[in-house]
Structure formats: structure tokens, C-alpha cells
Amino acid sequence: MATFKDFRNKVKPNWCPGCGDFSVLAAMQRAFANVGLEPEEVAIVSGIGCSGRISGYVNAYGLHGVHGRALPIAQGLKLANRDLTVVASGGDGDGFAIGMGHTVHAIRRNVDVTYVVMDNQIYGLTKGQTSPRSAQGFQTKSTPQGSIEQAISPLELALSLNAGFVAQSFSSDLKQLTHVIEEGLKHKGFSLINVYSPCVTYNKINTYEWFKQNIVNLDTLEGYDNANRAQAMQTLMEHDGLVTGILYQNKERPPYEAMIKGFKEEGLAKQDLNISEEQFDRLMAEFA
Amino acid sequence: MIKQLSWKVGGQQGEGIDSAGEILSTALNRQGYHLYAYRHFSSRIKGGHSNTKLRMSTDPIGSIADDLDILVAFDQETIDLNAHELIKNGVILADEKFDPTLPEGITAHLLAVPFTKIAEEVGMAQMKNMVAVGASTALLGLPLAAFREVIEGRFLKKGQKVVDKNMEAIERGRDYVKELTIDDLPDFELAVSDGQKRLYMIGNDAIAFGAVAAGARLMAAYPITPSSEIMEYLIRKLPEFGGTVVQTEDELAAITMTIGANYGGVRALTASAGPGLSLMTEAIGLAGMTETPCVIVDTQRGGPSTGLPTKQEQSDVLSMLYSTHGEIPKIVIAPSSAEECFYDTIEAFNMAEKYQCPVIILTDLAVSLGKQTVDPLSYDRVQIDRGKLLPFDADLPQLGDSELFPRYELTEDGISRRTLPGTKNGIHHVTGVEHSETGRPSESAENRINMMDKRLGKLSQDIGYTNPVAVDAPHEEADLLVIGFNSTKGTIAEARERLELDGLKVNQAHVRQLMPFPTDLLAEQMKNAKKVLVVENNATGQLTSLIKMNVGMAEKIEFYGKYDGNPFYPAEITNACKELLVHGNI
Incomplete structure (x- = not known):
């Protein structure tokens, strides 16, 4: 059985x-090992940006695509081969700016993909511009007077779309982060995991220290029931979104693949491409 | 008895015009006639003038006709808009209900037939289109029996009574016209056909059927005219073969999902028209850079922007060849008939996997939606070739620590072995960033050159595609070579027949492979002609530019364009050729 080391490669x-x-x-590497996966059973599809490079740093199949389109690529891959564990990953710009349309529809569609967003509330690779996750008033190169746009609340959005699995974690809490990813991998259907992943170079506001002072671990909230969507929404609003843990999970909602008529358990890519002469003739006869 | 005839039915969209055309043409097809139909419609659901022009013949045809013999009109607008196409003593069959009148200067026979009244008497006003079919039958001399099977196929699920009512409507329409006495009525009775069994299909259906036969099992697409029939067909058929269609949120998702699925090992496709293809261009570059096979259909319509969404045009050529930033290997093919659409789609999937690159099947609205008779398709011609794809259970050498499978290994032909996610010891990286043989990002100049040369070197003019240029060149030394692509093939051929009768020597070369450009094959044909006329449904002469750029001989090339939203008529091309040969220009 593979250990987390098997998911490492020597790329710096x-x-x-x-x-x-x-x-x-x-x-991620720990979570893959903990749920019993082998490297070749995993594919990571990532977007563009600093975080998008993650697919090249895991010893697994990986596709580093175009900006904002990690999710449709990942969904196409999962539909091609249900036997694979497919993870999509990228930054807040990738998922909530250029790729927001896909995020919303991936949640609606519910293909079994685990989506890990590395949310640093800024554009890092382009050297420090505002992101849709930057707070109003946040000063960056592109918003020297402070952002006049409101930030997106991805978890509230996901809940409003009745997402099956919504979680948030923080880079400083490796144990919780690993656990949350594991649960996301195990969840049948789309899972959204937003991770506060501070940018130490360009974001001098939302720092490790800032998060430590402001975030609330859901485990510490007495009586919190993550099967209760209304409570999840209320909790998010009460804490301005700054909570960590599994916010909401609906184990009953079947994934997209399970709802497709005639879709086999075995990966589509493993099935025979040929149609029989009898099938061919029947299809042709419809045009006679 | 006549050998060919042109018939048109028109009215407000949503009035049953399409089904009148469908029923008559299906019956004619089963009788063994050759057919070619073109629909004129608007970008709306109900209302607005719409018509179907159907040409029927005892011989193969590949074009709409210049003129019209019979016009079936459900409203005065149909007469006003179309009567000018009628031959001098053609016939208008019009619903008596709207008090039809003949526009000034039109000499055709106007026969007012109580379509609606008869339909109401039979039981339902909607059946007026069946009465009209019957009325047409009286002129064409078709037996009623030709319709029974067609009507049963269409309505039996609604009950025998519905079948009988429709048959009755046809019969009464026929009888009404038969009993009229009309002087100077031309002979519209169709000569006996060869009775051969043929298919009757639109190009989009042929592409979709071809995709199933080629083993495509996933489609991701966003609805758009004139491509939606491809996804609609596959939505109906793929579940039977374990596959599915995803209607995506936009074309960006459609193409990237298609790329993801192909990366996963499924043969997947997407289809759209100009606006959708414009959105897809960045991702097509990803497929080229990552050497991921994928098949994309572009059904051209009137552009730019929303343009003329339901009208004929061929103006995406340069955009399909060159719109992606940077330089990638890409194949662009252009079928010219429904039959070619079927076989070319199978070739497209094979070439995509053989060359590990995007393949664009470029059609135009007339190819995609024009309905035509097709000889029975051959099961034996369906061959699947997956190139250097390795199976999931490939026995690969154990990878060492941090070692990756050389997915982009430099090889003689530039094509590398491809492992699919899930394959043991096949792990590699895939990225749109310039990369090394294992797929890891690399910015070294040496690697860059090697990889660019590898990717671009995969393709040459001869990619093994059937008939890159369809040549019909009976003359060793021709006065004129006419070049076109997509739907104009039959129209050009018909123009040539007329020119030959005038003693002119005209050859034809129809370009089916647009990228890589078949320079040598075209040059060979062009050097044997005094003049070259390139016929295109666009305003700027896109293929003309490509020929001048690749082949040269610019001094003898002339462009003849049409961009009013309509396909060419044979007479237009005939006249353009004559102008060019007589006056030296057009």
C-alpha cells in the first residue's frame, strides 16, 4: 500500500x-495515502497561477491546463474514467474569477470531483493584484485606493447551490486540512474545499497571524450539525465566513455519474469502441 | 415525364412546413429518387417566413435548383417572397383560406386549394400540410401508397386513427387538384426512378452517426444553430452505447471537458458554430500543446458576431486555421456532403489519435442542415485506429523514484506513446507550459526547439486523409479550374456541366483538407488551367488567400464570393465562369 511518500516527487x-x-x-499527499489510493489511481487537474503548479508536485497523473478551466477538464476526465480519483485544484482567481461560471455549474452538476481551492485573497503570480476574494478596501497594485468591489463568499454560494460537500480549512492546520481533504475524496459527488493559504509576499493583511486570530474551528462550536444546511448558512454569516472544518455534507445526493442512464460502473475509457454490424444497420435504417 | 423538379413549401415558422417537406421527401426517397433540400428559416420559434426547397431527380444531384416548378404556400408572404423563382408556367398551390393573389408580372398558375378547410373536414386544421402534400402528389404523379409507410412511421405511435386521418388528408388534397382543369399545365410527372434504397440525411446527423461508429462515447456541447442536431442525435443514441452527452454551461466548458475526456482515454467531441469556436480557441491551443487528441465540429453560419445565425456562409476558414495563439499542429477538414460527413468524422477521430492533436471538422450550414440522399453507408469502412495509445494494462517498466513516463519522448515521426491516467508505471505530467519529454515544465532553449519541432513536425501535407482535394479534371489543358470547399461541390459540378455544353473546358478541384494545406495537389491542378476561379460563400476570399499564400500563381486566380446569407445557385457560378472567360474578370 502506498504511503504519503509515494505521492512525493523531487520537483522543487x-x-x-x-x-x-x-x-x-x-x-493532499497524506490524504491520498490515508484513503488507500495508489499514485496511478489519482489525477490532479489544476488551473493557472502559483497554486496551479500543484499538479506537477504530486507523484500522480496531473494536467495543468488553462486559466479557470480546471473544473470542466476534471469533470471530463472523471466521466471518461470513473475508476480514477479526480482532484481539481487552483487559486481563488482561477475558481472564483475567471472560472466562477464553471464552479457554479460543477456544484450543480455534482460530478464526483474534489475541488481544492488555495485561497490567498490576492493574485500572486502576476505580482499582487486584487482578487474576487479580496475584502472591500483592500489595497493592491490594481486597487491602489482600495478595492471598491465586494468579496465573494464561496461557501455561502456553494450552500445556496445545495452543494453536497462544503468545507474550509487553513494551511497552518495540517491535521484538519488532511482530514477535510480525505473526507472530500471519500464523498460521492462534488466537494468544495476552500483553503486559506496565505500569500506571504503580496498579502500583508490576511497573514497566518491574522487567520489564527480570526478563524473559528467548527469543532469548537457546541451542537454544530454539518448535516443542517440552514445552520451552516447561519454560522457562516455569523462568522463572516471565517470558519474551518466540514461546514456541510449531504450524503444522500447521488453524483452525476450515478444518474446518467445506462452509464456503467466501469470507466468509459475501458469499454470497447466498436459497434456491431447489427447496431450499425439499425442506426442506418433510421435514415432510410 | 420529367427527370427532375424543384418544389418549395413555405409559410410561417411553426406551421408544419418542415413536416410537409419531410413527409414528401421521405416518400420520394423510398421510391428511389435523389433529393437535395435546403431550409430557409429564421432565428425564432414561431412566426417569420420559413421555407424548404426540395429538389427531386432520377439522377444524383448535389445542389439546389436555380428555379422552382411548384410552390406550396400557406400564406401570401410565401407567394410574394418566392414566386419570382417560379418557371414561367410553374404552379402555386396556395391555401384558399387567405385569398391568394398573384404578384404583378408573375405568369405562374395559381391554384387555390382549400388546405385548411379540407383538413378541418378530415378532423384537424393542423393537417393542412398533409392536404398540401397530397395536392403536390397530384402534380408529381406519385402513388398514394408511397406515403402510407411514411405516415405510419411518423404517427402510428399516436394510434391507427391518426394515421388514417393523415392519409385521408393526403388523398383528399390529391383528389382536389386532380379534378381541376388547368390549361397549359407543364408535365410535372416524375420519370420512374431506379428504385434503389438510399438514406436521406442531414450532414449533422451523418457526423453524429459517424461519431458513434467511430467509438465516440462522450460529447460536451452548448446548443447553437446550426450544430445542435449533432448533440441532439447523440443525446438519443449514446446511452445505448454506455456513453453520454453533457450540456455544458458554455463553450469554454464544452471544449475543456472534451479535452479532459480525451485525456482520460474516451473518444470525445464537441460541436458548435462560429461564436462558440471563438470561445474555444484558447483551449484548442492547450490540446495542441499537450498533444491531446480531440475532435471539434464547426458548422459555419453567417458571421461576424451573431451575424446571420440561420444562414449559409463559409467565413470561418482562416479563423479555424489560425485563431489559436502560438503555433500548434492542427488538422482542419471540410466535408462537402452528408456522406462525406459520415466517413470524415471517423477519419477525424482516427487522425486525432494518430497525430495526437486537435482535428476540426469544418462544415457549412448547407452541409450541416441541407438534407440529401446518401448511398447506404459501409460498415466495413468503419476502421478504428488509436495510433500510439497504450492500453491500460500495458506492461511498462517500473518507474524509479521520482521518475516519469516519457509521454513526450522525441521520436522519428514526432509522435510519442501515450498512456492514460490509471495506467501503472505510466505516470507523467501534462501541461500547457513548454515541457520536457516527461511533461515537466522546461524553459531551456534546446528543449523548446526540440519540442516545437516535434509537435509541428507530426503533420505534413500527406496525413493519409482520403481525397485531400477532390479532383474532377477531364481536361489536360483546361480553360478554367473552379475551386471551392464544403457545400458548393455539387453546385460547381452542375455549373461545369452547363459550361461544357457551351464548349468550355472546365476542371474542378474541391478542397477537403484545409490544414495542413494540400499545396502540391492544388498546384498540380492549377498549372493545367489558364484561369482559376475560387468560389466561396464569404466576402473576403479566405480560401483564395490561402491558395495565393501557399501555391502562388496569384496572377491567374480570381475570387467569386457571395455573402448574402444564401447558398450559390448553379446559374450564378455558370455566369461568373463565363464572365471570367469572356471578359477576363468578374
């Missing part, structure tokens, strides 16, 4: 020292 990430993404990478 091009992330800045102290970047939150290192923990996400480590947690």
Missing part, C-alpha cells in the same frame, strides 16, 4: 518560502 515547488500552498500539497 516554485512557491515562495512560507507559502501556504506547501501545506496543501503535503495534506
Whole structure:
């Protein structure tokens, strides 16, 4: 059986020292091993940006695509081969700006893909512009007077769309982060995991320290029931979205693949491409 | 008895015009006639003038006719808009209900037939289109029996009574016209056909059927005219073969989902028209860069922007060849008939996997939606070739620590072995960033050159595609070579027949492979002609530019374009050729 070391490769990430993404990478590698996966059974599809490089840092199949389209690529891959464990990953710009349309529809569609967003509330690779997760008033290169747009609340959005699995974690809490990813991998259907992954170079506001002071671990909230969507929404609003843990899970909602008529358990890519002459003739006869 | 005839039915969209055309043409097809139909419609659901022009013949045909013999009109607008196409003593069969009148200067026979009244008497006003079919039958001399099977196929699920009522409507329409006495009525009775069994299909159906036969099992697409029939067919058929269609949120998702699925090992496709293809261009570059096979259909319509969404045009050529940023290997093929659409789609999937690159099947609205008779398709011609794809259970050498499978290994032909996610010891990286043989990002100049040369070197003019240029060149030395692509093949051929009768020597070369450009094959044909006329449904001469750029001989090339939203008529091309040969220009 594979251990987390089997999911490592020797590629040195091009992330800045102290970047939150290192923990996400480590947690992912641990989570894969913990749920009993082998490297060839995993495919990571990532977007563009600092975080998008993650697919190259895991010893598994990986596709680093175009900006904002990790989710449709990942869904296409999962539909092609249900036997694979498919993870999509990228930054807040990738998922909530250029790719927001796909995020919303991936939630609606519910293909069994685990989506890990590395949310640093800023654009890092382009050297420090505002992100849709930047708070109003946040000063960046592109918003020297402070952002006048409101930030997106991805978890509230996901809940409003009746997502089957909504979680949030923080790079400093490797144990919780690993656990949350494991549960996301095990969840049948789309899972959204937003990870506060601080940018130590360009975001001087939402720092490790800032998060430590502001986030609330859901485990510490007495009587919190993550099967209760209304409570999840209320809790998010009460804490301005700054909670960690599995916020909501609906284990009853079947994944998209299970709802497709005639869709086999065995991966589509493993099935025979040929049609029989009898099938061919029958299809042709419809045009006679 | 006549050998060919042109018939048109028109009215407000949603009035049953399509089904009148469908029923008559299906019956004619089963009788063994050759057919070619073109629908004129608007981008709306109900209302607005719509018509179907159907040409029927005892011989193969590949074009709409210049003129019209019979016009069936459900409203005055149909007469006003179309009567000018009628031959001098053609016939208008019009519903008596709207008091039809003949526009000034039109000499055709106007026969007012109580379509609606008869339909109401039979039981339902909607059946007026069946009465009209019957009325047409009286002129064409078709036996009623030709319709029974067609009507049963269409309505039996609604009950025998519905079948009988429809048959009655046809019969009464026929009888009404038969009893009229009309002087100077031309002979519209169709000569006996060869009785051969043929198919009657639109190009989009042929592409979709071809995709099933080629083993495509996943489609991701966003609805758009004139491509939606492809996804609609596959939505109906793929579940039977274990596959599915995903209607995506947009074309960005459609193409990237298609790429993801192909990366996963399924033969997947997407289809759209110009606006959708414009959105897909970045991702097509990803497929080229990552050497991921994928098949994309572009059904051209009037552009730019929303343009003329339901009208004929061929103006996406340069965009399909060159719109992606950077330089990638890409194949663009252009079938010219429904039959070619079927076989070419199978070839497209094979070439996509053989060359590990995107393949664009370029059609135009007339190919995609024009309905035509097709000889029975051959099961034996369906061959699946997956190139250098390795099976899931491939016995690969154990990878060492941190070692990756050389997915982009430099090889003689530039094509590397491909492992699919899930394959043991096949792990590699895939990225749109320039990469090394294992797929890892690399910016080294040496690697860059090697990889660019590898990717671009995969394709040459001869990619093994059937008939890159369809040549019909009976003359060793021709006065004129006419070049076109997509739906104009039959129209050009018909124009040539007329020119030959005038003693002109005209050859034809129809371009089916647009990228890589078949320079040598075209040059060979062009050097044997005094003049070259390139016929295109666009305003700027896109294929003309490609020929000048690749082949040269610019001094003898002329462009003849049409961009009013309508397909060419044979007479237009005939006249353009004559102008060019007589006056030296057009």
C-alpha cells in the first residue's frame, strides 16, 4: 500500500518560502495515502497561477491546463474514467474569477470531483493584484485606493447551490486540512474545499497571524450539525465566513455519474469502441 | 415525364412546413429518387417566413435548383417572397383560406386549394400540410401508397386513427387538384426512378452517426444553430452505447471537458458554430500543446458576431486555421456532403489519435442542415485506429523514484506513446507550459526547439486523409479550374456541366483538407488551367488567400464570393465562369 511518500516527487515547488500552498500539497499527499489510493489511481487537474503548479508536485497523473478551466477538464476526465480519483485544484482567481461560471455549474452538476481551492485573497503570480476574494478596501497594485468591489463568499454560494460537500480549512492546520481533504475524496459527488493559504509576499493583511486570530474551528462550536444546511448558512454569516472544518455534507445526493442512464460502473475509457454490424444497420435504417 | 423538379413549401415558422417537406421527401426517397433540400428559416420559434426547397431527380444531384416548378404556400408572404423563382408556367398551390393573389408580372398558375378547410373536414386544421402534400402528389404523379409507410412511421405511435386521418388528408388534397382543369399545365410527372434504397440525411446527423461508429462515447456541447442536431442525435443514441452527452454551461466548458475526456482515454467531441469556436480557441491551443487528441465540429453560419445565425456562409476558414495563439499542429477538414460527413468524422477521430492533436471538422450550414440522399453507408469502412495509445494494462517498466513516463519522448515521426491516467508505471505530467519529454515544465532553449519541432513536425501535407482535394479534371489543358470547399461541390459540378455544353473546358478541384494545406495537389491542378476561379460563400476570399499564400500563381486566380446569407445557385457560378472567360474578370 502506498504511503504519503509515494505521492512525493523531487520537483522543487516554485512557491515562495512560507507559502501556504506547501501545506496543501503535503495534506493532499497524506490524504491520498490515508484513503488507500495508489499514485496511478489519482489525477490532479489544476488551473493557472502559483497554486496551479500543484499538479506537477504530486507523484500522480496531473494536467495543468488553462486559466479557470480546471473544473470542466476534471469533470471530463472523471466521466471518461470513473475508476480514477479526480482532484481539481487552483487559486481563488482561477475558481472564483475567471472560472466562477464553471464552479457554479460543477456544484450543480455534482460530478464526483474534489475541488481544492488555495485561497490567498490576492493574485500572486502576476505580482499582487486584487482578487474576487479580496475584502472591500483592500489595497493592491490594481486597487491602489482600495478595492471598491465586494468579496465573494464561496461557501455561502456553494450552500445556496445545495452543494453536497462544503468545507474550509487553513494551511497552518495540517491535521484538519488532511482530514477535510480525505473526507472530500471519500464523498460521492462534488466537494468544495476552500483553503486559506496565505500569500506571504503580496498579502500583508490576511497573514497566518491574522487567520489564527480570526478563524473559528467548527469543532469548537457546541451542537454544530454539518448535516443542517440552514445552520451552516447561519454560522457562516455569523462568522463572516471565517470558519474551518466540514461546514456541510449531504450524503444522500447521488453524483452525476450515478444518474446518467445506462452509464456503467466501469470507466468509459475501458469499454470497447466498436459497434456491431447489427447496431450499425439499425442506426442506418433510421435514415432510410 | 420529367427527370427532375424543384418544389418549395413555405409559410410561417411553426406551421408544419418542415413536416410537409419531410413527409414528401421521405416518400420520394423510398421510391428511389435523389433529393437535395435546403431550409430557409429564421432565428425564432414561431412566426417569420420559413421555407424548404426540395429538389427531386432520377439522377444524383448535389445542389439546389436555380428555379422552382411548384410552390406550396400557406400564406401570401410565401407567394410574394418566392414566386419570382417560379418557371414561367410553374404552379402555386396556395391555401384558399387567405385569398391568394398573384404578384404583378408573375405568369405562374395559381391554384387555390382549400388546405385548411379540407383538413378541418378530415378532423384537424393542423393537417393542412398533409392536404398540401397530397395536392403536390397530384402534380408529381406519385402513388398514394408511397406515403402510407411514411405516415405510419411518423404517427402510428399516436394510434391507427391518426394515421388514417393523415392519409385521408393526403388523398383528399390529391383528389382536389386532380379534378381541376388547368390549361397549359407543364408535365410535372416524375420519370420512374431506379428504385434503389438510399438514406436521406442531414450532414449533422451523418457526423453524429459517424461519431458513434467511430467509438465516440462522450460529447460536451452548448446548443447553437446550426450544430445542435449533432448533440441532439447523440443525446438519443449514446446511452445505448454506455456513453453520454453533457450540456455544458458554455463553450469554454464544452471544449475543456472534451479535452479532459480525451485525456482520460474516451473518444470525445464537441460541436458548435462560429461564436462558440471563438470561445474555444484558447483551449484548442492547450490540446495542441499537450498533444491531446480531440475532435471539434464547426458548422459555419453567417458571421461576424451573431451575424446571420440561420444562414449559409463559409467565413470561418482562416479563423479555424489560425485563431489559436502560438503555433500548434492542427488538422482542419471540410466535408462537402452528408456522406462525406459520415466517413470524415471517423477519419477525424482516427487522425486525432494518430497525430495526437486537435482535428476540426469544418462544415457549412448547407452541409450541416441541407438534407440529401446518401448511398447506404459501409460498415466495413468503419476502421478504428488509436495510433500510439497504450492500453491500460500495458506492461511498462517500473518507474524509479521520482521518475516519469516519457509521454513526450522525441521520436522519428514526432509522435510519442501515450498512456492514460490509471495506467501503472505510466505516470507523467501534462501541461500547457513548454515541457520536457516527461511533461515537466522546461524553459531551456534546446528543449523548446526540440519540442516545437516535434509537435509541428507530426503533420505534413500527406496525413493519409482520403481525397485531400477532390479532383474532377477531364481536361489536360483546361480553360478554367473552379475551386471551392464544403457545400458548393455539387453546385460547381452542375455549373461545369452547363459550361461544357457551351464548349468550355472546365476542371474542378474541391478542397477537403484545409490544414495542413494540400499545396502540391492544388498546384498540380492549377498549372493545367489558364484561369482559376475560387468560389466561396464569404466576402473576403479566405480560401483564395490561402491558395495565393501557399501555391502562388496569384496572377491567374480570381475570387467569386457571395455573402448574402444564401447558398450559390448553379446559374450564378455558370455566369461568373463565363464572365471570367469572356471578359477576363468578374
